[in-house]
Amino acid sequence: MVDASQIQEHAEVIGADGAHIGTVDGVExxxxxxxxxxxGVGAHEGHHHFIPLSLVADVEGxxxxxxxxADVAVTYEQEQGGEPTE
Known part of the structure; x- marks a missing residue:
């Protein structure tokens, strides 16, 4: 697993296919x-979504x-309350 301290606020999160998933607000x-x-791709707006650190392959700047x-990664997204998005 990647060291979470390497993940910078406002970093772009992209899938293995290079597709944009979101922008980092922080690590919790x-x-x-x-x-x-x-x-997130196709996610409803108005609240934070979360991606598990276990999906991070690499951090480059x-x-x-x-x-x-990206299409698979968003199935792992969770809403602010911890529930998976649909």
Whole structure:
């Protein structure tokens, strides 16, 4: 697993396929918190979404690359309350 301290606020989160997933608002526990204004592909707006750190394959400067393609990674997203998005 990648060291969470390497993940910078406002870094772009992209899938293994290079597709944009969201923008980092911060890291909380074992999850990346995405900004409300840019929280996932096709996700409903107005609250934060989270991506598990276990999906992070690499961190390169201002980019966080996941080990899963974007369409798969968003199925792991959780809403602010901890429930998976549908």
């Amino acid at each position: 526990g074992d999850r990346i918190k995405l900004t409300k204004s840019d929280s 201002t980019q966080v690359r996941l080990s899963a393609n």
